[in-house]
Amino acid sequence: MKRKIKIISPIALAAIFLPAVVSADDQDIVEYREHIMKTLDEQSAAVGMILSTVVPGDNMAAHLQAIALTAQTALKSFEPKVLGGEARPEVWNNWADFSKRMNDFAKNTALVAAQAKGKRSDDPELGEAVVDALSCKSCHDAYRKEKK
Amino acid sequence: MMRWSYFSIGCVVIVAAMVATSVRADDQDVIDYRVHIMKTLDEQAAAISQILEHKAPADNFTTHVQILAITAATAKKAFEPKVLGGEAKPEVWSHWADFAKRLDDLTAATADLANTAKAGGVAAAAPKVQTALACKSCHELYVEKKK
Numbered sequence: 001m002k003r004k005i006k007i008i009s010p011i012a013l014a015a016i017f018l019p020a021v022v023s024a025d026d027q028d029i030v031e032y033r034e035h036i037m038k039t040l041d042e043q044s045a046a047v048g049m050i051l052s053t054v055v056p057g058d059n060m061a062a063h064l065q066a067i068a069l070t071a072q073t074a075l076k077s078f079e080p081k082v083l084g085g086e087a088r089p090e091v092w093n094n095w096a097d098f099s100k101r102m103n104d105f106a107k108n109t110a111l112v113a114a115q116a117k118g119k120r121s122d123d124p125e126l127g128e129a130v131v132d133a134l135s136c137k138s139c140h141d142a143y144r145k146e147k148k
Numbered sequence: 149m150m151r152w153s154y155f156s157i158g159c160v161v162i163v164a165a166m167v168a169t170s171v172r173a174d175d176q177d178v179i180d181y182r183v184h185i186m187k188t189l190d191e192q193a194a195a196i197s198q199i200l201e202h203k204a205p206a207d208n209f210t211t212h213v214q215i216l217a218i219t220a221a222t223a224k225k226a227f228e229p230k231v232l233g234g235e236a237k238p239e240v241w242s243h244w245a246d247f248a249k250r251l252d253d254l255t256a257a258t259a260d261l262a263n264t265a266k267a268g269g270v271a272a273a274a275p276k277v278q279t280a281l282a283c284k285s286c287h288e289l290y291v292e293k294k295k
Contacts, residue, residue: 028203035195039188039215046184054177059222066188066218073195073208 030085033077036070037086043067044134050121051130057121061113064130068113071106075099088145101139108133179234182226185219186235192216193281200274210265213273216281217258224251237292250286257281 047063049055078099081092091098112126112133119126140146195212198204230241240247257280265273 025203028198032195032198032204035191035198039191039195042184042188042191043219046181046188049177049181049184054174055181056225058225062218062222066215069211069215069218073211076205076207 026082026084029077029080029082030087033074033087034085036074036077039070040067040074040136043070044136047130047134051127053122060121060126061116061119064109064113064116067134068106068109071102071109074106075102078102086144086147088143091143094142098139098143105133105136105139175231175233178226178229178231179236182223182236183234185223185226188219189216189223189283192219193283196277196281199270200277206270209270209273210262213258213262213265217255217262220251220255220258223254224248227251235291235294237290240290243289247286247290254280254283254286 043063043066046055047060047067050057050060050063078087078091083089083092112129115129116126192212192215195204196209196216199206199209199212227236227240227247232238232241257276261273261276261280264276
């Protein structure tokens with residue numbers, strides 16, 4: 001009987017620890033993509049404040065460049081199929097559509113970042129282009145489950 | 149006469165309230181803006197740290213470092229208006245020369261890190277990360293952590 005317990009114990013221990021280890025890895029994956037998406041949130045909010053003329057526009061081009069670069073990093077962070085955070089399962093169920101939208105977002109933000117170089121932040125054409133490039137809502141409606 | 153006096157006082161109170169409100173709103177904008185920048189630095193530093201700890205793939209390392217350098221360069225402008233609030237201690241403005249120098253140093257160090265990462269990837273840049281992102285000494289002096 002003692003012998004049996006000795007055999008069972010390591011299995012039981014593994015059963016206890018294994019999910020913890022796996023979920024720790026999964027948590028890292030979720031956290032990594034959240035760092036990227038939060039960067040997009042923060043930088044978009046800064047751009048929004050400049051467009052609303054509530055803060056000076058000196059950093060406009062830099063913010064747009066940061067958004068464009070961050071957009072490039074986003075798709076990679078969603079590649080591992082790990083549910084959790086604010087991502088809906090549809091991200092992976094509709095991967096072709098999701099990745100196309102991400103690639104379009106990266107392309108459009110790169111274009112607007114290039115357009116912003118040497119332009120005033122209150123240039124109306126730039127303003128329109130920025131609003132078009134940062135139209136996150138349709139993608140968020142489909143793929144984001146916002147935490148309350 | 150009495151009625152007009154009350155009316156005048158009422159108007160003054162309303163105007164004062166409106167002025168105070170709009171000033172507060174402007175101040176809050178200034179605070180919100182710098183918070184967006186500092187949170188970006190936090191998020192990107194955390195992503196870099198995850199990569200260095202092998203908790204995230206290294207593919208984006210060079211880009212994260214670039215974003216960090218670009219964002220660091222925007223920070224000083226955001227702190228120029230002397231508006232107390234958020235997590236910034238009053239020392240930011242009472243020791244502006246030191247604070248501004250530290251932000252300039254951060255900008256230079258992250259730009260150097262970005263160049264190193266572009267040329268040599270994670271292996272070349274990793275040893276420089278800790279020195280470039282020595283945020284703690286500055287935070288101890290200038291950040292009042294909210295509990």
